[in-house]
Amino acid sequence: MTVEEGDLRPLEADPRLTLLDEPPWDELERDLTLLLVRPPLADWVDTSTAAELDPAFWLILDAADARTLLEPWLSPLMRDGLRRVRDDGGELTVLTVEACAALLEASTRRAFETRWTLRHAEVLHDPRGRHEGLATAAARLEVDALERSARALYLQAFAGLDALQHAGGDPLIAAGEAAGAVTRLACLLDEGCYPPTEWLYPAARATQRSRWLRPWLDSLTGDEDARGRAAQAAPDVLRELASGLRAQFSNRPWLQDPERFALRAPRGRSGG
Structure with a gap:
């Protein structure tokens, strides 16, 4: 996974305003799933300190939609199924649905961490109801x-x-x-x-x-x-x-x- 610095615009209180209303995501908004993964949804999370954490988001889209993007998003999403960017305001990981599905079929450390993250994420935007299916798949294990x-x-x-x-x-x-x-x-x-x-x-x-x-x-x-x-x-x-x-x-x-x-x-x- 390649982490590139300085590619993410500042994240404010409402990520939907700063992420989904800006290019290239504004044209794909109805087909995107946006999850808050830091802090996670868990009873043991200290809400008094969680607000001080740099937020982390997962933005999930179909590979077909990813093909319509320009660089620097196109190549890593087509090659690896994901791209992560960070700045002082937070962290954004963009993944294709297909990459998520492949991880959920694996039994590696990264796969188990992905299962946990999906099950403990807060849904911020999901007009297609994609997260429910992913969370169900994350809870299913042979x-x-x-x-x-x-x-x-x-x-x-x-x-x-x-x-x-x-x-x-x-x-x-x-x-x-x-x-x-x-x-x-x-x-x-x-x-x-x-x-x-x-x-x-x-x-x-x-x-x-x-x-x-x-x-x-x-x-x-x-x-x-x-x-x-x-x-x-x-x-x-x-x-x-x-x-x-x-x-x-x-x-x-x-x-x-x-x-x-x-x-x-x-x-x-x-x-x-």
């Missing part, structure tokens, strides 16, 4: 795809938590690896998707695993003694994750012996 993602995150959590216990006085990288996998997995178990990195911490703290996850994250981001306690609690964190996973996937071999699955060579192209 069990096999969910298990593959859950297994990958669990094995990452196992490796990160194991490294955290042996990181000594320099735990930054191990802590980041462990926290990223644990928080994504906590969100995945709740919603079948997980947010982009900027929302992982608050989203994970609001999941059904908050009873043990909140104090562990607090320790992980605390002082040296607290970080030591977080490292000591790593086996407990892994057990809690495994318990939640067994409730959904039974006692799979990768839950019984994560070390073997984390260390073994990939099998074939799938890496399974």
Whole structure:
């Protein structure tokens, strides 16, 4: 994804006035979907601080409409299905419907983040009712795809938590690896998707695993003694994750012996 600076006009309080009333979007207004994705729609969002955030918007259009645009929009939308621009007033990502659909059919990290973003977006303009279909597709996920993602995150959590216990006085990288996998997995178990990195911490703290996850994250981001306690609690964190996973996937071999699955060579192209 190419991020280009200075291509986005200042965003004011009502994005419909500044985006949809200006070229090239004014001629396509009736066929556009405009979503506010930062801040997301979630109970844990602090409304008192959300207003201070630089807003981020997704503008979605059909590929056929994108072909009518001039540069600098035409080439990236035809090549990649999206273009993102930023300035001091905010961030705008323009995507084609086809690019969104392709992401929702995948099971990559970006795909799961896209699912979450669509489900937690505020609809600002959608005369064609496009968002409802996209959000429905974002909530639909095959069990096999969910298990593959859950297994990958669990094995990452196992490796990160194991490294955290042996990181000594320099735990930054191990802590980041462990926290990223644990928080994504906590969100995945709740919603079948997980947010982009900027929302992982608050989203994970609001999941059904908050009873043990909140104090562990607090320790992980605390002082040296607290970080030591977080490292000591790593086996407990892994057990809690495994318990939640067994409730959904039974006692799979990768839950019984994560070390073997984390260390073994990939099998074939799938890496399974």
